[in-house]
Amino acid sequence: MLFLLDHDVDAGVASLLRRAGNRCVTASEAGLATADDDSVAVFADDHRAVLITHDREAIRRRRRNTYGRHVRLTCMDWEAIAVIEARLPEVLEMIETRDAIVLKVSKDRVVPYPREWT
Amino acid sequence: MGADQDDELIAFADKRAAAIAGISMRTLTYWRATGLLRPTISRRTGPRANVRLYSFHDMVSLLVAATLRRRKVSLQHVRRIVSHLRSRGYGDPLRELRFATIGPKVFFQHPDGSWEDGVKRDQLVLQEVIDLDIIRTMVRAGRQRPATSYGKIERRRKTVGSKPVFADTRIPVEIVKRRLEHGFSAEQVMKAYPDLVPADIEAAREYRVSA
Numbered sequence: 001m002l003f004l005l006d007h008d009v010d011a012g013v014a015s016l017l018r019r020a021g022n023r024c025v026t027a028s029e030a031g032l033a034t035a036d037d038d039s040v041a042v043f044a045d046d047h048r049a050v051l052i053t054h055d056r057e058a059i060r061r062r063r064r065n066t067y068g069r070h071v072r073l074t075c076m077d078w079e080a081i082a083v084i085e086a087r088l089p090e091v092l093e094m095i096e097t098r099d100a101i102v103l104k105v106s107k108d109r110v111v112p113y114p115r116e117w118t
Numbered sequence: 119m120g121a122d123q124d125d126e127l128i129a130f131a132d133k134r135a136a137a138i139a140g141i142s143m144r145t146l147t148y149w150r151a152t153g154l155l156r157p158t159i160s161r162r163t164g165p166r167a168n169v170r171l172y173s174f175h176d177m178v179s180l181l182v183a184a185t186l187r188r189r190k191v192s193l194q195h196v197r198r199i200v201s202h203l204r205s206r207g208y209g210d211p212l213r214e215l216r217f218a219t220i221g222p223k224v225f226f227q228h229p230d231g232s233w234e235d236g237v238k239r240d241q242l243v244l245q246e247v248i249d250l251d252i253i254r255t256m257v258r259a260g261r262q263r264p265a266t267s268y269g270k271i272e273r274r275r276k277t278v279g280s281k282p283v284f285a286d287t288r289i290p291v292e293i294v295k296r297r298l299e300h301g302f303s304a305e306q307v308m309k310a311y312p313d314l315v316p317a318d319i320e321a322a323r324e325y326r327v328s329a
Binding site for chain 2: 008011027029030032034035038041046055058065
């Protein structure tokens, strides 16, 4: 699985994902540090990468116009490493078979949007 | 990940691509509109919104074209060469072949090492050949945050909800402010966000005071 980490996500999450056997690129490594939200989402979708972000606004737009796979971390930014470590198997299970989905991931749960997938 | 794999995961939005190539947005738009260089990723995301992303290979072609133009080769000539090479089976000639210029004349080297237009290897001096390794290095370096952005805060449309971010990043200032308020040190913040430098931490502290 390939993950694209938005610039607002703790760099430690990249190390964690790589240690878990995934490919991971940060927005900065991809050349997207100055890109707008849509560009980051399109890049992720084009590379079949899962975008991980804390940004509520970008995710709100994706829920209106859903393409690609997105994980929005609703925890505090310094809790991101622990939350991803705890929730990664659940996240992988939900996104593996879907082309377009938004997951809200917190310390306590993973909530998909749309809730029911046809 | 290896260097080649890393390169496959590089893309620049048009504004950044133009800045790296040292050309204006108007020139980039013209080259795209006339088919000289089209971005690999181009998608309509809304009624009036388009995303265009130049891949690593697009960027190599873009920098070669920009270098030829800086060496006073006319755009018409560049276009003719590209068209000629495409008709000979090169899909993306600006990045597949080596180019050299002597005055207004352009020469290109085929993969078998032969130079077209009758030039012999010993007739070309190093500075006349466009070095693709240097161009590839320039593209990779284009990902780095310019030092002129350090310590600056900006807002950009359609970026992180137009919240204040550190210049040339997508890192919201509020994230750093919050970490500092919760007792994280500047070093811990910079470890979590390696693109930030001490001037940014200072700017975040001051931003809290003036906000």
